[in-house]
Amino acid sequence: MRSEDLAKLLGLSRSTISRVINNYPDIPQATRDKVWKxxxxxNYAPNASARNLAGVKNKMIAIILLDINDNEEPHHVKTTEDTIIHDNPFFSPVVNAVSDQANKMDYYVLVSIAYSKKDLxxxxNIFHQKIIDGAIFVGTQEAEYELIFNLIExxxxxxxIDTSEVYNTDHDAIYINADNYEGSVKAVSYLLELGHTSLGIITGNLKKLSAIERLKGFEQTLTQHGIERHKDAIYHGDFTENSGYDGAKHLLSGPNPPTAIFVSNDTMAIGAYKAINELGLRIPEDISIIGFDNSFFSPYLNxxxxxxxxxxxxxxxRATTLLIESIEQEQQRRIVEKEDATLIKRESCKAIKSM
Amino acid sequence: MRSEDLAKLLGLSRSTISRVINNYPDIPQATRDKVWKxxxxxNYAPNASARNLAGVKNKMIAIILLDINDNEEPHHVKTTEDTIIHDNPFFSPVVNAVSDQANKMDYYVLVSIAYSKKDLxxxxNIFHQKIIDGAIFVGTQEAEYELIFNLIExxxxxxxIDTSEVYNTDHDAIYINADNYEGSVKAVSYLLELGHTSLGIITGNLKKLSAIERLKGFEQTLTQHGIERHKDAIYHGDFTENSGYDGAKHLLSGPNPPTAIFVSNDTMAIGAYKAINELGLRIPEDISIIGFDNSFFSPYLNxxxxxxxxxxxxxxxRATTLLIESIEQEQQRRIVEKEDATLIKRESCKAIKSM
DNA sequence: CTGAAAGCGCTTACAG
DNA sequence: CTGAAAGCGCTTACAG
Structure with a gap:
C-alpha cells in the first residue's frame, strides 16, 4: 500500500496524507482523524527509503563495536572467534542500553561488529551510503582514529565509548568514559575504612589509560591518608587472569604481606582467588580482595x-542521548565526560581490628 | 557525491556508473577500472535509500528480542529494567552470531528489543516501512504469534529462535531450537557412565517445552538402562535459583538420597550448591551435580x-543463514531444526566405585 | 486548507 | 557497449 492508494481510497491527495503523517498544522481535525483511521x-506505513530520499532523516544510528586484532594482547579473555564479543563484559549492557535509549528517542539501531581492517x-560505507545519521564507536584503538576523524570531517x-587518550584532539566528538580514577579512590578508601593499612595492588596493563588511572587513584589516596607503601606492594599485571594469580602469589609471599589487595580488574581477581586458595589462605578472613569492573561473574565467585x-x-x-542530540541539532557536540564508578560491597573484604 | 557528479567527472553517464557498481556484463575492463578507481x-557510495527505492534489496535484517512481560514468571533472573536482557544468557551470543553471519552474507543487522506490547x-512498522527484508524473532511467546503470522501472510x-510449540502451525517459517531432549540424554548417560545408579532430577517449569523435554530425556534414559526410580527422585522446580535450593534439600533429605542430581538449568544449580553446602556435603565427593545451559557463570561456580x-x-x-536464503530466494522456507546439545565436563561430577 | 508538480538519487528496460 | 528517460514512493515549496 502506497500513499497514493490510501489517498484515492479517501478521495484526498498524497500531499494531504503526507501532511497528517508529518503533523503539519492547518489540517482540520476531521481530515486528520479520517486519515489516521x-x-x-x-496497516499503511510510509516507505522509509522514499521518505529518506525526500529529505526526512532516517532516524537510525549504528553501534559499532571495534574488536580489531593488532598485536596487542586483549583486555579480556578470548577463546574462539565465536566468543570474542560474548566474553567481552560490556557487549551486552552496551548494546542493550543503546537500543533502549535510542528506542525511547525514536531511533533505530544498527549493530556492526568489526573484527578486521576489512570490516572497517x-x-x-554505512556512513557514505547514508544508512545512518550517526554512530557510537566502542573500544576504538589508535589504528581507527583516522577513519573516525575523516568521518567527523x-x-x-x-x-x-571506552576510548581513551584522544581528549586532546582538535576533532569535536562525544567521548564518554568511566571514571577510573574516582573508582580507584573509592576502592582504596573503603579498604582504609575497614582498618587496613597495609595494602597491595595488582595493576592492569599500564599502557592503558584505565590501568594508569586506577594505579594513580590507589597511590594518591594512600598518600593523602599519610600511608607509606613498600615498593613491593605494587605488582605490575596486565589485566589477565594469570597475572592476577602471579600478582597475588608475589604480594603474599613477600616480607610484608598486605592485609588487603586492590586488584585492578575482576578477571585478575579470579587468578588471585586461585593463588590465595593454593596458599592456604582464606578470603576475607586472612586477606581482603577488592576488584574492579563488576564483571558478570563477580557475584558468583566464592x-x-x-x-x-x-x-x-x-x-x-549517555552517549546515545548526546549523539542523537547532535544529530537533531545538526551539529556535532564536543563533550568529554566521565561516568561515576560505584563501590559494590560483597563478601571479599573484612574489617580489621584496629589493634 | 552523487553518481551524477562522478559521471560528469569521468565523462560518462550515471547509467554506466551504476552498471559497473552492479556488476553488469559487457562493460570493457578499462571502463570498469576507471570507474572503480x-x-x-x-569515497563514493550509492545512496542506500535511492537504490532501495529503485528496486534493489536493502540487505538488512532485524533481530527482534521479545521480552514482554505478561504474568508468566521469567525463565531467567531479572532485576531492574536495565539488566533484563543483560541477564539473559543468550542475548550476547545471539546478537553476536547473527551480526557475524549476516556480515559474512553481506547483510546489515538492526537490533530491536521489545519490552511491551506498545513496542510491538x-x-x-520496521516491516511495513520496508526497512528490513526479514527478521529473526527471539523468545517469542504465544501473545506474539498473531503478529508474526500476520507478517508471514x-x-x-x-x-x-527459542520458540516452541508452534511447530504444528500451518504458517511456514524457520524454527530453530536447541535439542533439549538429546542434551538431557547426554547428561544422564554421563552420570550412568560414572557409575551412578541412584539419580535425582530437579525439573524446570513443566509448562515450558524445554523443561518437559529435559525431564523426558531423563526418564527415558533411565528406563532404557533398566534403572528403576523412586517416585521421590523427581522434584518439580521452576528454573529459579530458589527452586534449585529447595529441590536439593528435598532430594538429599529423603530416605534414598541420590548420589547424583540432574538439575534442569544452571540457575537452579546455584541454589542446589547453596543447599548442599548447608547440608555439610561436598560436591562432587558426596554428591555429583550436572546442570543445563552452560550459562556464563557455570565455570565460575565452585x-x-x-x-x-x-x-x-x-x-x-543457522537461523540467520536460513533467513537470508529465504530472502534471496524470495520464498519463505519452512524449516524445523534442533541443534545439538553438548556435554561440558567440569568438576562437579565424580565417578563412583562400582562397589 | 489542499492539490499538482518538482525533486530526492538511484536502477533498468529501451533505443541506438 | 552506452546514454536518455521513466519510475521507485515519498515530501514540500508553490499556487490557489
Whole structure:
C-alpha cells in the first residue's frame, strides 16, 4: 500500500496524507482523524527509503563495536572467534542500553561488529551510503582514529565509548568514559575504612589509560591518608587472569604481606582467588580482595567479590542521548565526560581490628 | 557525491556508473577500472535509500528480542529494567552470531528489543516501512504469534529462535531450537557412565517445552538402562535459583538420597550448591551435580559446574543463514531444526566405585 | 486548507 | 557497449 492508494481510497491527495503523517498544522481535525483511521485499518506505513530520499532523516544510528586484532594482547579473555564479543563484559549492557535509549528517542539501531581492517570499509560505507545519521564507536584503538576523524570531517555525527587518550584532539566528538580514577579512590578508601593499612595492588596493563588511572587513584589516596607503601606492594599485571594469580602469589609471599589487595580488574581477581586458595589462605578472613569492573561473574565467585562497578549501561545511555542530540541539532557536540564508578560491597573484604 | 557528479567527472553517464557498481556484463575492463578507481578516490557510495527505492534489496535484517512481560514468571533472573536482557544468557551470543553471519552474507543487522506490547507496533512498522527484508524473532511467546503470522501472510520472511510449540502451525517459517531432549540424554548417560545408579532430577517449569523435554530425556534414559526410580527422585522446580535450593534439600533429605542430581538449568544449580553446602556435603565427593545451559557463570561456580551446552551461537547462525536464503530466494522456507546439545565436563561430577 | 508538480538519487528496460 | 528517460514512493515549496 502506497500513499497514493490510501489517498484515492479517501478521495484526498498524497500531499494531504503526507501532511497528517508529518503533523503539519492547518489540517482540520476531521481530515486528520479520517486519515489516521485509514492508516491503521490498512496497516499503511510510509516507505522509509522514499521518505529518506525526500529529505526526512532516517532516524537510525549504528553501534559499532571495534574488536580489531593488532598485536596487542586483549583486555579480556578470548577463546574462539565465536566468543570474542560474548566474553567481552560490556557487549551486552552496551548494546542493550543503546537500543533502549535510542528506542525511547525514536531511533533505530544498527549493530556492526568489526573484527578486521576489512570490516572497517564496511563501516565507512554505512556512513557514505547514508544508512545512518550517526554512530557510537566502542573500544576504538589508535589504528581507527583516522577513519573516525575523516568521518567527523565529513560532518557525520560520532560518539565514542571506552576510548581513551584522544581528549586532546582538535576533532569535536562525544567521548564518554568511566571514571577510573574516582573508582580507584573509592576502592582504596573503603579498604582504609575497614582498618587496613597495609595494602597491595595488582595493576592492569599500564599502557592503558584505565590501568594508569586506577594505579594513580590507589597511590594518591594512600598518600593523602599519610600511608607509606613498600615498593613491593605494587605488582605490575596486565589485566589477565594469570597475572592476577602471579600478582597475588608475589604480594603474599613477600616480607610484608598486605592485609588487603586492590586488584585492578575482576578477571585478575579470579587468578588471585586461585593463588590465595593454593596458599592456604582464606578470603576475607586472612586477606581482603577488592576488584574492579563488576564483571558478570563477580557475584558468583566464592566469596562473592567486592568490586567497583562501572555502569556501561549508563555510559552507553549517555552517549546515545548526546549523539542523537547532535544529530537533531545538526551539529556535532564536543563533550568529554566521565561516568561515576560505584563501590559494590560483597563478601571479599573484612574489617580489621584496629589493634 | 552523487553518481551524477562522478559521471560528469569521468565523462560518462550515471547509467554506466551504476552498471559497473552492479556488476553488469559487457562493460570493457578499462571502463570498469576507471570507474572503480574514481569511486575509491572520491569515497563514493550509492545512496542506500535511492537504490532501495529503485528496486534493489536493502540487505538488512532485524533481530527482534521479545521480552514482554505478561504474568508468566521469567525463565531467567531479572532485576531492574536495565539488566533484563543483560541477564539473559543468550542475548550476547545471539546478537553476536547473527551480526557475524549476516556480515559474512553481506547483510546489515538492526537490533530491536521489545519490552511491551506498545513496542510491538514499532516492530511491525520496521516491516511495513520496508526497512528490513526479514527478521529473526527471539523468545517469542504465544501473545506474539498473531503478529508474526500476520507478517508471514504479508510475505515477510521470518525465522524464530527459542520458540516452541508452534511447530504444528500451518504458517511456514524457520524454527530453530536447541535439542533439549538429546542434551538431557547426554547428561544422564554421563552420570550412568560414572557409575551412578541412584539419580535425582530437579525439573524446570513443566509448562515450558524445554523443561518437559529435559525431564523426558531423563526418564527415558533411565528406563532404557533398566534403572528403576523412586517416585521421590523427581522434584518439580521452576528454573529459579530458589527452586534449585529447595529441590536439593528435598532430594538429599529423603530416605534414598541420590548420589547424583540432574538439575534442569544452571540457575537452579546455584541454589542446589547453596543447599548442599548447608547440608555439610561436598560436591562432587558426596554428591555429583550436572546442570543445563552452560550459562556464563557455570565455570565460575565452585566447583566448576559440569553442564550441557546449548550453543546459542550455532542456533543464531543457522537461523540467520536460513533467513537470508529465504530472502534471496524470495520464498519463505519452512524449516524445523534442533541443534545439538553438548556435554561440558567440569568438576562437579565424580565417578563412583562400582562397589 | 489542499492539490499538482518538482525533486530526492538511484536502477533498468529501451533505443541506438 | 552506452546514454536518455521513466519510475521507485515519498515530501514540500508553490499556487490557489
Amino acid at each position: 485509514a492508516i491503521e485499518e490498512h 570499509k564496511k563501516v565507512q 565529513q560532518n557525520h555525527k560520532i560518539a565514542m 566469596p562473592a567479590l567486592t568490586t567497583i562497578e562501572i555502569s556501561f549501561s549508563d555510559i552507553a545511555k | 574514481a569511486i575509491e578516490e572520491h 507496533k514499532k516492530v511491525q 504479508q510475505n515477510h520472511k521470518i525465522a524464530m 566447583p566448576a559446574l559440569t553442564t550441557i551446552e546449548i550453543s546459542f551461537s550455532d542456533i543464531a547462525k
